[in-house]
Amino acid sequence: MRVSRGIAALAVALPLLAACGEAEEPGPSMSTLTTALESGTFTKVDFVAKTDADAVAADYSDLTGNLFGKLGAPDVSATKPTFTGEGTDSAKSTLTWAWGLPGGRWTYESEVELRKTGEKWEFVWEPTVVAPALAEGRSLHVETVHQQRGEIRSTSGATLVADRPVVTVGIDKTLIDPVAAPAAARDVAAIVGINPKRYAKRVKAAGDKAFVEALSIRKPMMTKAKAAEIAKIKGAAMLNRTLPLGPTKEFASPVVGIVGEVTAEMMKKKPGTYLPGDLAGLSGLQARYDGQLRGKPGLQVAVLGDEGEVLKKLYSTDPIDGKPLAVTLDARLQKSAEKILKRVEPESALVAIRPSDGAVLVAANGADNKMNLATFGQAAPGSTFKAATTLAMLRKGLSPKSQVKCPAKATIDGKTFKNDSWYPQSGLGEITLAHAVAESCNTAMVGAADEIGHAEIASAAASLGFGIDRDAGFASYFGQIPEPAGETEHAADLIGQGKVLASPLVMASVIGSIQAGHTVVPNLVEGQVAKPSGVEPLAAAEADQLRTIFRGVVTDGTGRGLADVPGKPVIAKTGTAEFDRNGKRLTHTWMIAAQGDLAVAVYVDEGENGASTSGPLVEAFLRMANER
Structure with a gap:
């Protein structure tokens, strides 16, 4: 049967109360009662008169409203019953309720009445057992008072x-x-x-x-x-x-x-x-x-009436x-970058930073990206990593005008390396280091593998902000250049293949470091700048030489598409990295560039090459950035 609120004769067997004015310890029956109030299940309570325990539970559910669903189960404890009135056939016990809240607890007391029938004591059920303010037709309700989230x-x-x-x-x-x-x-x-x-x-x-x-x-x-x-x-x-x-x-x-x-x-x-x-x-x-x-x-806990109206706040x-x-994001640049990437079908990303202080101005992802490639992507950077290789070569005593060999093929420990299919025949033979970088000669770089060890390339990369892991205060990946397994892998590292991995964020830092003349540490959240330690500083003379070399990429090399971008001179480097997917040989395409106090990296997961796929995106971004 359905128990209505205000039921007065639901009973549970209790031990006999002492005749001295104070009942005995609540004992098993009182603990059974408090356990039932905590769980909302009364099947183990010994009711007399064959009262339906399920109906009691339903009545209790109505009285407690949404408290169980919102706050969880309460903790309920009971005092020893004490006699009431002149006789010894009625008693009461105080119940202490505690409901868990975020960061605290809501506690209050109620009373339960006990009546003796024959040799048994019965528990009297009333809405006020749940809370003193409850009466027929009322229920408890907890409501969240929403705060204003920080912008x-x-x-x-x-x-x-x-x-x-x-x-x-x-x-x-x-x-x-x-x-x-x-x-x-x-x-x-x-x-x-x-x-x-x-x-x-x-x-x-x-x-x-x-x-x-x-x-x-x-x-x-x-x-x-x-x-x-x-x-x-x-x-x-x-x-x-x-x-x-x-x-x-x-x-x-x-x-x-x-x-x-x-x-x-x-x-x-x-x-x-x-x-x-x-x-x-x-x-x-x-x-x-x-x-x-x-x-x-x-939070607000209140007593509701039959129509759901608030009768009393508890x-x-x-x-x-x-x-x-x-954060350092620039709304205009961010929205423009995302608009540019909308026309790119493969997954893509564009990151722009301010070299003078490392502020991340743009962290844009393509519309169909499955993850955050802009700051946490991990892919081979291809020839954009030649920025680190070039710095290592400068530290070996070379200059932009130094002569290097650029053969059609180079064999390292049995592995043959070639230049890209579009590499010009006029760029083969003995050419300057600046020319080798401008046209992106792979064989010239892998040819330096005997002179440049892993520690030296890793150190040069670190000077440009690459490979130094740290907590920047946001999801970020700063690249890796692990110890190579052999000579072939080391040679591949020098052209951004092998086991070298990078994110657009770190490649923007690389070109940004060259532009700024010091190691750029990208930062996005105000006050969260974790500067790396143990990094060899980028010398002013080295930065000057690198800017000269990477300006040549724009004036005389694979970055010619940026030559007529208005404004200050642009430095750049293209990159293409081969990889296999589903049995097909595909290419990641990159371009990194800097102009004035702006450095940008664009990555496209699948494309033709850095110049033709990523280059136009960089050009569009720089032209847009110059519009004020």
């Missing part, structure tokens, strides 16, 4: 990521038969463009009263036609809310990250920090600096707003 701003103070209006589309399982919910979920998924099978699975697994989010859509992008389609689906719901978003959908998304409802894994990892439904950073900077950005939500805490995070 992500540029170091100049401009707002980059802030709360913006969205329409959250999902399935409200209270509006549909649970059996029909998965089919409705697939229909919704098809409209908003997410995986129907996965979304239907999530909806099926959710509770019968859950709202399962499909996707949050920026309000300006929610067309009337799309809203009308969604509205026709039974069980579908659209909620107006705000979420921390950048000025565009793509804006540095993999780097900045996203904000969403906390996951079960997050709640388990940080117990007592979150409540179900709380918003938190799930990836990128939003996750890394969630403690700063998130602040702390407030407990409340004020929200604490999050603090802003300052």
Whole structure:
């Protein structure tokens, strides 16, 4: 049977109370009661009159409202029963309740009455047992008072990521038969463009009263036609809310990250920090600096009436707003870079830094990237790594005008190295080091393998900011040049193949270091600059020679496409790195360039070569950057 609120005669057997005015210890029966209140299950409580324990549990569930779902189970303890009135057939015990909250606990007391019937003591059930303020038709309800999440701003103070209006589309399982919910979920998924099978699975697994989010859509992008389609689906719901978003959908998304409802894994990892439904950073900077950005939500526990109206507030805490995070991104340059990459079909990335102080101005990823390639990608840099090889050769006493040999082929320990198919015949033979770099002669570089050891190439790379791992305060990869397995691999390292790996971030640092004349340490988050130690400084004379050599790439070499870019002189280097994928020989393409106080690296996962694939993207970016 269904137990109504205010039931007065639900009983549990208790030990006889002492005749001296104070009952005996609560004993097993009182602990059984408190255990039942903590679990919400009363099947082990010894009720008399064959009262339905399931009905008691249902009544208790109504009285506690959403507290179990939001706060978890309470801790309940009981005092020894004491006699009440003149006789010895009634007693009472004080219950102490403690509900866990993020960063604290909400505690209060209530009373339970005991009555003697025959030789047994019975537990009297009333709504006030759960909380003194409860009465017939009332229930407890906890509500989060949302705080203002901190904005992500540029170091100049401009707002980059802030709360913006969205329409959250999902399935409200209270509006549909649970059996029909998965089919409705697939229909919704098809409209908003997410995986129907996965979304239907999530909806099926959710509770019968859950709202399962499909996707949050920026309000300006929610067309009337799309809203009308969604509205026709039974069980579908659209909620107006705000979420921390950048000025565009793509804006540095993999780097900045996203904000969403906390996951079960997050709640388990940080117990007592979150409540179900709380918003938190799930990836990128939003996750890394969630403690700063998130602040702390407030809570309000209230007594609700029959119509859900608030009758009395029992407990409340004020929200604490999050603090802003300052980053070096330039909104104009970032959006322009992302616009440029939109026309690139393969995965791609563009990073731009300010060489004078290492500020990361752009960290753009292609629209179809599966991961954050801009700052955390790992691919062979090809001939762009010749910047490090050239520095190592300068440190061996060569100069831009020194003569080096550039044969059509070079054999190292049985492995034959060749120049790229487009390498000009006029560039073969004895040529200057500057000419070898300008036309990107592979054989000239691998020919230096006997003179330049692994330690020397690694040291030269480090002077340009390459290969020095550190925590920069954001997801970043600074490249690797591990000890080679043999002479062939060492030779391959000198042309950016072998086991050398780089990210666009670190390659922008390499050309930026040449432009600035010192080792550039890229930084994105204000106050988070981790300078590497033990790195041989880039000498002023070395930087001058490198700028001369890499200016020649633009005036007389593979970077000729940048020769007419307006503004200050441009230095650059192209790169192509072969790799195998699904049985096919393909090429990564690169170009790094610097102009004035701007250094840029562009990477395309699959292309023809650095000059023809990545070069036009660099040119477009530099031309756009010059427009003010």
